[in-house]
Amino acid sequence: MLEVINFILVGVLGGFVRALYGLMKAVNRKDKISLGYFLLTIITAGIIGGILGSVFTIDYKIAALAGYAGTDILENIFKATLEGSVFIK
Secondary structure: OHHHHHHHHHHHHHHHHHHHHHHHHHHHOOOOOOHHHHHHHHHHHHHHHHHHHHHOOOOHHHHHHHHHHHHHHHHHHHHHHHHOOOOOO
């Protein structure tokens, strides 16, 4: 049980790193930063990372990558949906 919790925490860490990377990109573009949106992003990234970390309990590196990539994929789907460029046949 403790090992699964470790994988969840590593997945959360991967999601957290992705959220910080998004913040860094926004700061470099000089976008207006919303504290509420950033906190929501970190919480969502942590949840996604934790779920994926618990699924990929093969290696800690995979759990961290799953947390990072899972958040990245979700963000890109969200952006594409807002732009109306997602087509499902």
